[in-house]
Amino acid sequence: MKTFTKKRIDIMVEAPLLNRLIDLLERQEVGGYTVVPAIAGKGTSGTWHRDGQVGRVGAVVQIFCIVDESRVDAILKPIFEMVAKQIGIVTVSDVEVIRPENF
Amino acid sequence: MKTFTKKRIDIMVEAPLLNRLIDLLERQEVGGYTVVPAIAGKGTSGTWHRDGQVGRVGAVVQIFCIVDESRVDAILKPIFEMVAKQIGIVTVSDVEVIRPENF
Amino acid sequence: MKTFTKKRIDIMVEAPLLNRLIDLLERQEVGGYTVVPAIAGKGTSGTWHRDGQVGRVGAVVQIFCIVDESRVDAILKPIFEMVAKQIGIVTVSDVEVIRPENF
Amino acid sequence: MEATLNLAIANLTSPMILFFALGLAAALARSDLVVPEAIAKGLSLYLMMAIGFKGGASVAQHGVDATLLLSLLAGILLSALIPVLAFNALRLTTGLKTVDAAAIAAHYGSISIVTFLAMTTAIEGLGIAYEGYMVAVAAAMETPAIIVALWLVFRGKGEKSAGAEQTGSQFSPGLMREVLLNGSVVVLVGAFIIGMITGDDGLQSIAPFIVAPFKGVLCLFLLDMGLIAGRGLIGGARNLTAPIIAFGIYMPLIGGTLGLLAGAAIGLSTGGIALMTTLAASASYIAVPAAMRLALPEAQPAIYLTLSLGVTFPFNLTVGIPLYVAFSQMIA
Amino acid sequence: MEATLNLAIANLTSPMILFFALGLAAALARSDLVVPEAIAKGLSLYLMMAIGFKGGASVAQHGVDATLLLSLLAGILLSALIPVLAFNALRLTTGLKTVDAAAIAAHYGSISIVTFLAMTTAIEGLGIAYEGYMVAVAAAMETPAIIVALWLVFRGKGEKSAGAEQTGSQFSPGLMREVLLNGSVVVLVGAFIIGMITGDDGLQSIAPFIVAPFKGVLCLFLLDMGLIAGRGLIGGARNLTAPIIAFGIYMPLIGGTLGLLAGAAIGLSTGGIALMTTLAASASYIAVPAAMRLALPEAQPAIYLTLSLGVTFPFNLTVGIPLYVAFSQMIA
Amino acid sequence: MEATLNLAIANLTSPMILFFALGLAAALARSDLVVPEAIAKGLSLYLMMAIGFKGGASVAQHGVDATLLLSLLAGILLSALIPVLAFNALRLTTGLKTVDAAAIAAHYGSISIVTFLAMTTAIEGLGIAYEGYMVAVAAAMETPAIIVALWLVFRGKGEKSAGAEQTGSQFSPGLMREVLLNGSVVVLVGAFIIGMITGDDGLQSIAPFIVAPFKGVLCLFLLDMGLIAGRGLIGGARNLTAPIIAFGIYMPLIGGTLGLLAGAAIGLSTGGIALMTTLAASASYIAVPAAMRLALPEAQPAIYLTLSLGVTFPFNLTVGIPLYVAFSQMIA
Ligand SMILES: Nc1ncnc2c1ncn2[C@@H]1O[C@H](COP(=O)(O)O)[C@@H](O)[C@H]1O
Ligand SMILES: Nc1ncnc2c1ncn2[C@@H]1O[C@H](COP(=O)(O)O)[C@@H](O)[C@H]1O
Ligand SMILES: Nc1ncnc2c1ncn2[C@@H]1O[C@H](COP(=O)(O)O)[C@@H](O)[C@H]1O
Ligand code: NA
């Protein structure tokens, strides 16, 4: 099957920031995004576990977004600026899709 | 370590369709699959959030399946046919595995 | 934006083994890891569903870990040894990150 | 008239309706309040179990009178007939496509169990008795509407022009099985049977769990329903034209009238008539939408879900309940 | 005899057992009914907290009699002895490998707390008193069986032929810590101690939460257990040969007999004997399977889980409970 | 003195505090015990709904006396004043940076609703009455502290040197909206209003859900709080120096004293004074941390969360409650 190469941006970010990140993605007019749960983790800011929180602070959520290669840089820049000073990391990888028009 | 390249098919699909998709994968005799939750998202069919549903309509789940490159097309075709007319997207990417025989 | 290529190791493993796997990752001094839930799946050891368990046996969880290419082999070997005899699979893929120092 | 007004005021100022309003308001004010999915499912399981069990225990106590079968039959007929009326009303008054009209029609033939629960709570509060087996009638009304709605799409078109193959519409026995064995129905009917077997002794032994806190749990559940209805409206309101919204108001009145007449005709008690009216007036937002995504994927969920959950459900809860009680009291 | 039959009928028609049967039937009919994982864990937490607290408060009220220590000792011995019997029975009658036989044996030495809960509810319903500290005995019986089962695998083999290194079998102090500090045990024992400290006053203050709705919550939990047992059977039945299934039936009877004799020998009340019998007869499906995945990964979970949860648990719940009560009444 | 000691002992041996201790102990012993996130959120929703409703129903019954407005005003002033004191105490005694000191200060001006719940349960147990509207005072005290703390960071620095742009600190109306409309506050205030509207009738109708099991549910919730506090201490203790820990003990005493005096000055009842004291003494660990992550991301959560949840919360629960009751009884 013919497929088209796109980029998948994966963002892990502390939960209180999620709504702002989604607002940012909407302003960048990405074709879509998906929020995915995480249970626990460790990074430079220490260890966390979902079942050990009151409130949302400390928990990390994931959000990914499939975009056209041509738009990666424009989208990545403000994301990185937002996440850099918070708890979180950003990765980018290659994926192929079947219908290219939606991204 | 010696690794072998396989393909990872990621399908995001509206929850009511999940059982049919699993049936389809079983009929294609894939070596395995994993269903992963999603919390929220946005696509061409609009926005959804897991905690804002009565029933399953509106929610999206993810399912991924690691298969040998040689079988990707055969498996992708019926999946794409099923998902195309519903809420959902399909992506394919490269992964490496250590034991090649299970896929 | 300038990015740096790293490796993403994805491990799916039966839930009772999770703590030992995390201990192993800590001993390998990986820069971080994230545990991700799974809902259901099928592999060589049969089918499972999260909502059909008493206790943790039978459920599978995912954990991923982004590491520098140079360290993949050292980390992969003990992981594979641990997972090989249990229910679980390991995959490796390419990702790009923006800040290379944390991995 | 004054009695009806008093009923209406009592209903609007009951904790139940006020918690629903709180949820609605919170959603419209875009508060981040959520009831976790697992909790909502747990509450729903509890409500099904409680209402089913109480119905069964009541049947065990009062015996099955002659009207049980008649009620089931009436329920099934209403569930099959209402979609035909609804479909034609939509085709006449809105510009909706066949699939969309049929999908909406299925919702109105089927039922909303939470509206049913709210009505039982309301009439219990008023000291009005009702037949315990109305729970079984509720279960029986879930499915026929789906079959009729699919028939409305496929009839006379030889499975082609409606685009079965190309568009994915399908009518499969697997689908019927899924609908009939969906979790809520199984718990409702199962608990009903258990209630019938264990009777009043059984009921007494678990009453502190399923009877005493019932109304409070329903309040919490309605808070969540308010949140969901409100968020559905925010997201889906732009898909609803004025004629569609009007349908969401007058269709429960039409359906309700049929239920009222049927209930009176077969000789139900006042409470039984009120419940039959409520079942006929209410629209599904769980079982039917899920079935429609499988059978009629090209029908737009943003229309049928928003209409059923955002318009008809609040209407029945606030205006419908006192109205249906008042009319049941008159006709009984 | 007739009394026993009445007991059996009363048990089989109790809401508890009927909800379990409903879950089982729904699973076998492949309904999509599920109790969300978080709800199931929450219910289980509640049940541990309630049973532990009630046990502790009862000890505070009635004082610790001389048999407490004896009961704990008897429990530990039973938990250590039963796996040896079970292991040999399996080696004689089935073609199972050493690791599989030992893993199964561990389950039968350990206990099922839900079976214990069902028995307490049954005897409370019959007005039979029991020693509150039996909860502590239950906790004490969780672990010894695991140690004995691992010893059965590793003894005399110098850690080699059983393949410790190559196959991953391991017996570590970390494992014992994990088992001893697993969540359920901590809540059960912790609530027991809190109950002992706060006594009847404490119990009264939270009784509307932990006493009144207890039986109803147990029904909901058993619905889920039925679903899980049923789905386990669907998936795992093909792993069970006739001799293995037979073991799942006669082993609880052997274990139960030992429990019965031990309970009578140390002078427990009728209820206490029934509970000791139940503990000895029941098989673990939470703590032990998790420990086995870590210590004996090459043993097949599809065998031990299906057997314990799909065969022995339903057997104890339906046939076992009335039987054990009847025998306890005779022997007391 | 002896009365105070008795109060202290009664408090320390209440099921509530013992379940908290159990959670703390389980966490420190590294047990794997967890309360699933969805259950914890569901319990918290329940507690907010119950306490809000009961407060509102009590206002409906006893009427609004003149002190309601004064209490709200006093609460808002305390919430705004305490952060200033806290900030200066931290700057004088610890080497913390401005942002860290301000972030901590915000927590102590705001409130812990669970501490408030524990106090209401304690005084209800002692038969001490209190003003139902104190729930509204609690809600009013959530936010002012946040505004003051942000002002402490940005004042006089022209938004620059504190590094607004470079470091991400920001003070936005959106943030205030998020805090004011956060789920807990909405349910608390909403249920309070519903309680006021439906009054005692409403309360009676759902009392078996929101009144009877309340204390037991609080025990389960405190078990979870103990687990979280304990795990927070394990992970975060190394971030706390002795002067910071000392602050976590003396700051509630300073805040509590202000609350005590304010409560007495405006003429609250003994129970009302005790609650005002508790609100002033308690520190937030839900709303404020979330706001701080958005407004002051460079402040370290490991410090403010661990201090509020791991030091001040247990201190208030164990030592604070009997102390505040004793002083309230003296001053009233
Ligand atoms: N570009 C995208 N990136 C990430 N997730 C997406 C994207 N597009 C769609 N999705 C996910 O797939 C779901 C269905 O997509 P759609 O069929 O386009 O509405 C959405 O609700 C998202 O959860
Ligand atoms: N080919 C595959 N694609 C995706 N997930 C898989 C695959 N094989 C195994 N898994 C996941 O890994 C778990 C354990 O696999 P196994 O050890 O093969 O039983 C399964 O239950 C699935 O959740
Ligand atoms: N190397 C890594 N691999 C996988 N997940 C990571 C890694 N580093 C960080 N994370 C995740 O991102 C979260 C925030 O990272 P950090 O900002 O470095 O504390 C962590 O809690 C992990 O869940
Ligand atoms: Na209807």
Ligand code: NA
């Ligand atoms: Na046993």
Ligand code: NA
């Ligand atoms: Na305070």
